[in-house]
Each structure stands twice: as structure tokens, then as C-alpha cells.
Amino acid sequence: MSPTPPLAQDALVGLLLPMWQAVIGGFVLVAVVAAVFRLAQRGPSRMSLALLLTGGAIVCLTVIGVILQDL
Template sequence: MRAPTVLAEDALTALLLPFWQLVIGGAVLVVVIVSALRLAQRGPSRMTTALLVTAGAIVGLAVIGVLFSG
């Protein structure tokens, strides 16, 4: 006799996975925005510009990854 397969757990996990990706992505986005605002308030400098460009690249890559993952 074969063991019965449980499909409900797989379906529930499949439904929740995109939700958690959005939650994590949203949290990362909030942290990046808050840190960018704090850096911008300190005044212009090379380090601030470099960090903002890096943060923008990270956010852009994350958005592309989410868009093309599904």
C-alpha cells in the first residue's frame, strides 16, 4: 500500500511563498529608504552618493528578480 499524498500542504505553501517574498522585499525597501534619507540629511558627500547608487542598484536587482521569478 502506498502512503496517501497530502496536496493541501503543498498548495498552501505555494500560495504563501509569494506573500512572504513581498513582505521581505517591502521590509528591505523601507530600510533602504530610511537609510537613504538619513544619509541625504547629513549633507552631500562622495560616500552618500556612492551609498545611494549602491542602494538603488540593490533595489533594482531585487525588483527584477521578483518580476522574473514567477
């Protein structure tokens, strides 16, 4: 029979999880802003394709997140 982890350890991980999600979200936001800035400098012809790709990526990541959350 394996020993169960202490409840305090589980509570600490539960408190830290939202912080790590915020840190990762911050890095993603910085990367997206930098990419949009570079695309804006290249002109409108590349912006439309880039916006379609970015929108598609956001939708795909959202769907994957929802699916994985239910598991």
C-alpha cells in the same frame, strides 16, 4: 519507500510563498527608505558614494536572484 506529502499541503505553501515575499520586500523597502533619509541628512558628498554602493548592491542581488531562480 517514503510517503509523498498531500497535495493540499503543497498548494497551501504555494499560496503562502508570494505573501512572504511581499512581507520581506516591505521590510527591505522600509530599511532602504530609512537609510536614504539618513544619508540625505549627511549631505551630498556622501550621497554619491552611497548611491553607487546601493546601485551596485541592487544589481548584485538581482543577478544572484536570477541565478538562483534557474537552479
